[in-house]
Amino acid sequence: MAVSWGLWSTLLGFLAVCLLMVGWGRRGSMTSKQLSLLAVLAAFCAAGRAVTGVGLLFLQPTMFLVEITGFVFGARAGFFVGAATPLVSNFFMGQGPWTPWQMLSWGLVGASGGLLKVLFPRAGNGLLTVACFCWGYLYGALMDLWHWSVFVRPLTLKTYFLTWLAGFGFDSLRALGNLLFCAALGQQTKKILEYFHRKMVVEYVEGL
Amino acid sequence: MWEKLFYREKGLFLQSLHPAAMLAYLLVFLLLCLLYENPLYLLALFFLLALLNLEAEGREAWEGFLKGGLLLVVLIMVVNSLVIRAGSTVIWSGPAVPLWGKLQVSLEALYYGATSGLRFLVLLSLFCLYNLVVSPDKLLSLLAGFAYYSVLAVVLATRFFPVVVRNLLRIKEVQELRGVDFNQGTLWERVQKYSSLYGVLLLSSLEDAMGIAESMQARAFGSGKRTLYRHHLWRPRDTICLAGSLGAFSLALWGWFHGYGRYEFYPEADVLIKDAATVGILLLVCLGLSLPLLLSKGWKRWPFLRSKI
Known part of the structure; x- marks a missing residue:
């Protein structure tokens, strides 16, 4: 085979994620509150992914939290919390060549939350739940793209479909888990995050 | 594992x-x-x-x-x-x-x-x-020169990961001492018990984040140009x-x-x-x-x- 697609797709994911993370840290300055809040949210998501990811396989109370983070704090924050989730949890569960693509996919989940906020500023928990459900499948499809490009030949639509079909059960479990968790805990989470979002901005009043 | x-x-x-x-x-x-x-x-x-x-x-x-x-x-x-x-x-x-x-x-x-x-x-x-x-610490300190905020946030998150897990166990223990039995009841009742656990954990973690922010502020975070110190030896x-x-x-x-x-x-x-x-x-x-x-x-x-x- 003349072109090693596995090599290129992995490298591309790696480069993209490096550029995005470096760019994320370079643009503008951040206050200590923003920084620590995002870091702790990322740690919380990573812990949720690792603690339940091992026992319950794919029912993780995490993806909806990333989505809501993006919705409340904006796309940039959502991307970071999403991308850091697999990175941090993989420090404990095992890093692999899959990490960059996982980071990209999770980052997209968070960024899509910010997009939802722009499109539907007054969206309730229902819309977020539907989005989380869709992301359960979309995340699987994105990760299958990497898996397919590295391990399957020839690279045709048919083989991709078969790869996707092989993971369909897991994807459905993930989507269902997202649906349940977001429906049960979404409202409460959104309230808590909005409270801290208000608390994050400090205004110094002159001459008080 | x-x-x-x-x-x-x-x-x-x-x-x-x-x-x-x-x-x-x-x-x-x-x-x-x-x-x-x-x-x-x-x-x-x-x-x-x-x-x-x-x-x-x-x-x-x-x-x-x-x-x-x-x-x-x-x-x-x-x-x-x-x-x-x-x-x-x-x-x-x-x-x-x-x-x-x-x-x-x-x-x-x-x-x-x-x-x-x-x-x-x-x-x-x-x-x-x-x-x-x-070592994740060494790796991140190597990268800190390129992307300060990202690396600092990831380091904080990595540091906080075990704390969150420990807090989860602590809160669960407290609830159990107050009489909540996580292994009893119908599925829906159990889900309710766990979801209260989740809410408390999220709130207390974010409160901790505010504490971290204040302590960073007290240590002059963001007060001026940052200095960089490397301590890894390059040996033969x-x-x-x-x-x-x-x-x-x-x-x-x-x-x-x-x-x-x-x-x-x-x-x-x-x-x-x-x-x-x-x-x-x-x-x-x-x-x-x-x-x-x-x-x-x-x-x-x-x-x-x-x-x-």
């Missing part, structure tokens, strides 16, 4: 390398494993990585990785052999499936699937080694390992452009060893890549070498 996977300082030679040298070495492995298609070359990489994992005292972790990967290897083989029709040696033809065509398994497709599986095992072993020898061993990996990589690239390490599976699989140069180049590449392994062996047994590197 995590304790075995997570990096632990064991005072090994491989852990004492400069993070940049170690990363370059692992990166060369990664590139070669994705570049090579020849099963012989992949097998050699796998063998070398097995030795390295054992040298890093990671037998248990490595076995865990391989056991977890076997299922995926089988999946890769099945998908490959069912889908690919390019092989000319058909060993099984099945019934026709609507919309799909005739089911057919060829020897070449099976062979390719097995090679892909082997590549997956090489990748797993490589990352197992990474987890054993690269790092130069040797870097030279070994760069040498191996350039030789491998040269060989790749002259056809060594390439392999055609379809329509009929190539001969495994075409000529003596195929083996020769492989041996030289492996020699370059095994320098850290050799140094590690010598470092343990030969005090003179230990004092020099």
